[in-house]
Amino acid sequence: MKTAATKILSARDVTKVYGNTHVLRGVDFDIAAGRVTALFGKNGAGTSTLLKILSGIEQPTTGHIELDGEPVRLRSPRDAAYRGISIIPQELNLFPNLSIQDNLFLAREICGGPWVIDRSSQRATSAAILHSLGEDLDPDRLVGDLSPARQQIIEIARALLQEARVLIMDEPTSALTPPEVEALFRAIGELTASGGAVVYVSHQPDRVLKIADDVVILRDGRLAATANARTVDIRWVVEQMVGPDREALFARLTQVIEAEPPPSQEESRAESRAEELLTLRGLSVAAPANPGHLAIDDLSLTVREGEIVGIYGLVDSGLTELLEALAGRIPSQSGDVLLSGVPLESASIRDRIDRGLLLVPRDRRRDGLIQTMSVGENLSLAGLDRFVRWLFVSRERELDAVDRMISDVTLRTDDAGAPVESLSGGDQQKVVIGRALLTDPLVLLLDEPSRGVDVGAKADIFQLLAARARHGLAVLFTTSDAEEALHIPDRLLVLARGVVTGDFRRGAITREELMSALDGVTVDRAEGGAN
Incomplete structure (x- = not known):
């Protein structure tokens, strides 16, 4: 001891x-x-x-x-x-445009002589430290080509090398x-x-x-x-x-986790009559770092008005690639995506936002926030066109909407002018979600929305989503947290290596079945239908 x-x-x-x-x-x-x-x-x-x-x-x-x-x-x-x-x-x-070894030895390069970097030694040392962390990666590979999980390993390796x-x-x-x-x-x-x-x-x-x-x-x-x-x-x-x-x-x-009891047959029939807001038909998405491999393979699903659908899987199972393809950040290889029945095949990211489809990204610092801006500026950024009157932004209307959203997402500050970088990770995540909600979306996509937040902020986030869903918002979120997967969504899909291996109503799956589906074993009790 x-x-x-x-x-x-x-x-x-x-x-x-x-x-x-x-x-x-x-x-x-x-x-x-x-x-x-x-x-x-x-x-x-x-x-x-x-x-x-x-x-x-x-x-x-x-x-x-x-x-x-x-x-x-x-x-x-x-x-x-x-x-x-x-x-x-x-x-x-990290610097995505540099190699693994360049990131590991940035500003502390191994020199083989005056003004000469000993890249051979750097490569060998990089490979050794990565191997000790369970990764056999090519040290000359670009960091930007790695998954978020492997980028985290590079950050850890850099610290250990020091x-x-x-x-x-x-x-x-x-x-x-x-x-x-x-x-x-x-x-x-x-x-x-x-x-x-x-x-x-x-x-x-x-x-x-x-x-x-x-x-x-x-x-x-x-x-x-x-x-x-x-x-x-x-x-x-x-x-x-x-x-x-x-x-x-x-x-x-307890209120969030237990949510509501599984729907009765009558409630299920009523839900089935709700409008299909998001429809996927045979969607396939290539892995950005390996175009020869499918991150998503022939996935079909629907998300209806007022429904919260969760997709559970490990970090590298295709969760992020799926949502980024739906948001227009990366191309899909085949299949159809429809919003309220209208195809989104050639729609840009801006077009999708205007039509009501918005993504809350996984990496809030890199993709979700502008750190040099205030809380209020970050909140209103995506929906500024809502406040335009006679070619000018109405500051009064903007500040009123921002103040309401600060209250709705329960930030620990009421100062819209506070630097967003001064907020905790949980509050920063709420700002990203609040900005998305200020655009009045039809469908909200969230990639690991509770990543890196505490239990209180997690409860706030899912209560907010549940409240918005009761007013018709359709929610599709990904998670690698088993408890969230089992208790939060109205319907849960399990994704293993890009393929759906289970589709369940809340309360209709055990932890053991969830783990079996995660291992790639198709659990033959699917409800709600992915198709």
Whole structure:
């Protein structure tokens, strides 16, 4: 069993203020050598801000950082990395137009002589570190050609190559498959065994508690609790995250998860008469990185007015490719897509938005937000034409709509002028969803809408979608979370290697059948019909 170890990095009475918002309030936080510290906090608790301060991205408003017991100012991420502190951000920070090895060794190239990069050594070292993480990738392959899960592995490999004394991870497994998670956990074990320290932020306590030594909880910007990981369980973590409001949160979660009972025969017949808003017929989509392989193979489905349809699968099963093809971001190889019965074959992304089909992308930072804009500017961006009067945007109408949406999506700020980058990951996700809803879509596509958000924000998001569905919105979302798949959608499709292996009404599938369908075994009790 690991014992108390030397503190490497500490925060002392750290406060962070953005405008009128206090994100951190007098936080003390210690990171010890040879140990994994799990840091938990619900949406807006301040966990991401604390990580930014510990890694030199942000400066504390008051308080200070100590390294090896001595006060230090981390002026930038590069300064922090020089001192042995490396961060793997929740949203990836890679160069898609460069190769794997170029990303791994950027600004720290191996030189074989004056002005000469030893690419052979870089290639060998890249291959070795990737192999240790369970990936045998060509180091000369472009990062932009990799799946999001493999891009996450590259980000992790880059941090490990820096031989960091302190490795900070913000939701590092949100895009990873189970084998990739196991490989990451092995790498973490090797790092701590050699005396390194790991800070691990996650909204999945069940996963992190398996490897954590210490647990720290932030709540409303303050240190709420600390404990040895061996003495706590998931419920304790959630209770400490939520605090006095936990009963209300659990009630909302129950409402969302249990939703409504499965429909009766009469209700099913009424649903069948609802308008088909989205129709797919024999859709096939090539994998962008491998055009010879089909990411989606001959998929047919319908999504009706007021219906929430979920598609469950592993990260690389074609979920993202399907929604991006529907939104017009990548081409389909064959098949038909119809919106309210009208084909979308030649429609551009803008045309699809105008017709009422909109995508909330998987990577909110890269594809969903403009970080230099405010909350309000991000919310209104896609629907500005709604506020135009006599060739000018009516600021009054725009601000009124933005204020209503801030309330509808339950942001933790009422300041439309606040920088969107100052929000937590969960609130940023709500901004992306709110912007889509401001266009009054007929069909809303969401790629992993609860990725990287806490249980409270997850409840907010699915309650919002359920409320909009009751007013006629059709929702199609993807998920790799089994609990979401089993309990949230009215109808669930299981996707394995681009092929539908099950189609079920809510409440009509067990976890065992879900896993069988995920393994590619067609479960022969489909209801609702994919065709």
